[in-house]
Amino acid sequence: MLTLFSNRSHTRLLLISFVAVITLFLTILFPRSYNPVRVLKAEGWFTQNTLATTYHLFDLGVTDINNDNLLDIFTVNHSVRQKLLINEGHNNFQDQLLNLGLEQSLNFPGVGPSDLKPNMKSPGLYIYWYKSKLVIQAHKLNQYGEIKGEIQLPESVVIKTYGNGNILTKQENEKLIASFSIHNNDQLIIESRAFFFTPIFELEKQIPLNQVYLGSQPVQPDSYNFTVNPGKDRHGMAWADFNGDNHNDVFIIRGGGGGRMSPDPINDNDELLLQEQLTFEDRTFEAGILKEVCPGRQVSLVDFDGDDQLDIYTGCGRGKPPRELYPNQLHRQFASGQFANVSDERGIDIQESNTFTWLDADQDQDMDL
Numbered sequence: 001m002l003t004l005f006s007n008r009s010h011t012r013l014l015l016i017s018f019v020a021v022i023t024l025f026l027t028i029l030f031p032r033s034y035n036p037v038r039v040l041k042a043e044g045w046f047t048q049n050t051l052a053t054t055y056h057l058f059d060l061g062v063t064d065i066n067n068d069n070l071l072d073i074f075t076v077n078h079s080v081r082q083k084l085l086i087n088e089g090h091n092n093f094q095d096q097l098l099n100l101g102l103e104q105s106l107n108f109p110g111v112g113p114s115d116l117k118p119n120m121k122s123p124g125l126y127i128y129w130y131k132s133k134l135v136i137q138a139h140k141l142n143q144y145g146e147i148k149g150e151i152q153l154p155e156s157v158v159i160k161t162y163g164n165g166n167i168l169t170k171q172e173n174e175k176l177i178a179s180f181s182i183h184n185n186d187q188l189i190i191e192s193r194a195f196f197f198t199p200i201f202e203l204e205k206q207i208p209l210n211q212v213y214l215g216s217q218p219v220q221p222d223s224y225n226f227t228v229n230p231g232k233d234r235h236g237m238a239w240a241d242f243n244g245d246n247h248n249d250v251f252i253i254r255g256g257g258g259g260r261m262s263p264d265p266i267n268d269n270d271e272l273l274l275q276e277q278l279t280f281e282d283r284t285f286e287a288g289i290l291k292e293v294c295p296g297r298q299v300s301l302v303d304f305d306g307d308d309q310l311d312i313y314t315g316c317g318r319g320k321p322p323r324e325l326y327p328n329q330l331h332r333q334f335a336s337g338q339f340a341n342v343s344d345e346r347g348i349d350i351q352e353s354n355t356f357t358w359l360d361a362d363q364d365q366d367m368d369l
């Protein structure tokens, strides 16, 4: 009896061991079937979708610009092509930067600096910013012989020529007047040692105007006299409905041209763009916003005084000359859409280069910096 019992126990033990080994084996072979964490990871995994075009992205964010409960994407991009992608649902986004009046140059949309070169399909004179360089490229223009023109430039530029292009410069009232001639496939490259600049072109009429192309898109000028605007040196966007009309508006902080921007409340201000009718309109000066010469990098919205009006805080200190130190600005919204800089009286006119965030650190119901 004892032997029989022992044999049965031994058989049972063998059976249990066999099942345990098989279970262990299956667990090692198919771990996800037995591990709920792994299953979750498999379901929540990310896949990479490649964008159709490569963008040199800097500032990037999301907000619902058109109040349709679908998040839209905006990029500021500092000195490359900016985008404002309206979400049309189902992973379909359309760039509406121009339609909404948010282009940096409304006359010549997309003319500002880009990492993309124009697609030179047709013979023509292509003038565009490529990264921080201004390029003047003749493309298959042999039939027109020499194409001549004059460009007004700052004194700080460096000029390179490729092919048989010629350029002669003379100084006039602290400007450089560059007379050039270019033909067939010649190229001129103009670069500033300081920062971006605004070249003013006066072309002679050897080439039909409809064969002159500006920017990477490109667009065409309506005159032989034009500027090729380098953009507004935008650095950050803060979206909110500032004037209570249920349309989102935007405040844009500008970099101030490497700290060299002049104090000009119309042309060299930051931007408060209100969404009116179907486009955004510049209401910065009317709103009492004065950038002065803040070489801005960061902007954030905060209701620092708890009056239910959003205020705007901008970072200014650049950390290197010529505006190494510059006081941050706190634009208090004292009435709907009306602002005054109170950073000095509130003690947050910090001058050092910095980044910042607002939070109620001590939980006393007011915002701290």
Ligand SMILES: [Ca+2]
Pocket (backbone or CB within 6 Å): 063, 064, 065, 066, 067, 068, 069, 070, 071, 072, 086, 087
């Ligand atoms: Ca939307």
Ligand SMILES: [Ca+2]
Pocket (backbone or CB within 6 Å): 240, 241, 242, 243, 244, 245, 246, 247, 248, 249, 274, 275
């Ligand atoms: Ca509004």
Ligand SMILES: [Ca+2]
Pocket (backbone or CB within 6 Å): 302, 303, 304, 305, 306, 307, 308, 309, 310, 311, 333
């Ligand atoms: Ca407030």
Ligand SMILES: [Ca+2]
Pocket (backbone or CB within 6 Å): 359, 360, 361, 362, 363, 364, 365, 366, 367, 368
């Ligand atoms: Ca607090």
